[in-house]
Amino acid sequence: MKFDVVTVFPDLVEQVTSVGVVGRARERELLDVTVHDLRDFTTDRHRTVDDAPFGGGPGMVLKVEPFVRAAALVKQRRGQPDAVILMSPQGETFTHEAAVRLSRLDHVVLLCGRYQGVDERVREQVATEEISIGDYVLSGGELAAGVVIDAVARQVPGVVGNSESVATDSFVRQILDYPTYTRPARLNGHAVPEVLVSGDHGEIRRWRKREAVRRTLRRRPDLLRRACLDDEERSCLRELQAGETNQESAPHDGRRQ
Ligand code: ADE
Numbered sequence: 001m002k003f004d005v006v007t008v009f010p011d012l013v014e015q016v017t018s019v020g021v022v023g024r025a026r027e028r029e030l031l032d033v034t035v036h037d038l039r040d041f042t043t044d045r046h047r048t049v050d051d052a053p054f055g056g057g058p059g060m061v062l063k064v065e066p067f068v069r070a071a072a073l074v075k076q077r078r079g080q081p082d083a084v085i086l087m088s089p090q091g092e093t094f095t096h097e098a099a100v101r102l103s104r105l106d107h108v109v110l111l112c113g114r115y116q117g118v119d120e121r122v123r124e125q126v127a128t129e130e131i132s133i134g135d136y137v138l139s140g141g142e143l144a145a146g147v148v149i150d151a152v153a154r155q156v157p158g159v160v161g162n163s164e165s166v167a168t169d170s171f172v173r174q175i176l177d178y179p180t181y182t183r184p185a186r187l188n189g190h191a192v193p194e195v196l197v198s199g200d201h202g203e204i205r206r207w208r209k210r211e212a213v214r215r216t217l218r219r220r221p222d223l224l225r226r227a228c229l230d231d232e233e234r235s236c237l238r239e240l241q242a243g244e245t246n247q248e249s250a251p252h253d254g255r256r257q
Helices: 008-014 019-025 065-076 097-102 120-126 141-151 163-167 200-219 229-239
Strands: 001-006 033-038 082-095 107-112 129-132
Touching: 001 065, 001 141, 008 019, 008 033, 008 141, 019 033, 019 141, 019 229, 033 065, 065 107, 082 120, 097 141, 107 200, 129 141, 141 200, 200 229
Parallel strands: 001 033, 001 107, 082 107, 082 129
Antiparallel strands: none
């Protein structure tokens, strides 16, 4: 899968996509991330990418022409992209479903906004869609582009070594992860839940299901409306909702479960 990213901070995008799972996927050529400096698509001596907004107001607006030229160069060199996405807080909120959808495309262009905004014609004439990674404003779209690339890359076959871990990621089934522990089995007087060191795999599986449901009910009850639960999880949920099993079996993890 190919990404082209257009930004005024190419080093930032290079760095966030050069480490970990995404970095390895690039090395293994499962993923191609080509970063373009928006300033390379300017024509003036000062390589100007922004200007004051028509009508007045604070801040500067990223100009349309450099984005138009960048998109044309990407198309000429790398072919017609399947999607050209403007990263912006005004976009549609990015979700697991969007990551899966984008992972099925071959070629995606990400345009990073900056400053007070982007000339509206970038939306109208260059982008095919607009994505926000959440209801907060970042200083620019670069980190958001890194988030999208990471989440999408995880859905590309072969990128994550253990495909089971992608299949069981929280938002595949809309249920949060159960708590996990590793050595030491006891720390500052707190032991890990007994069941996990019991060797009883049936009990461990049941405990994990129950804790995942409990955690989702407490932290993200909104997810449970859409969650695909099996019979066992549904019965856990009913019990928990009825308040029959309110006792926390996991030790504190530094916050309310
Ligand atoms: N640029 C600034 N804030 C953003 C956000 N929340 N999502 C995507 N791009 C952004």
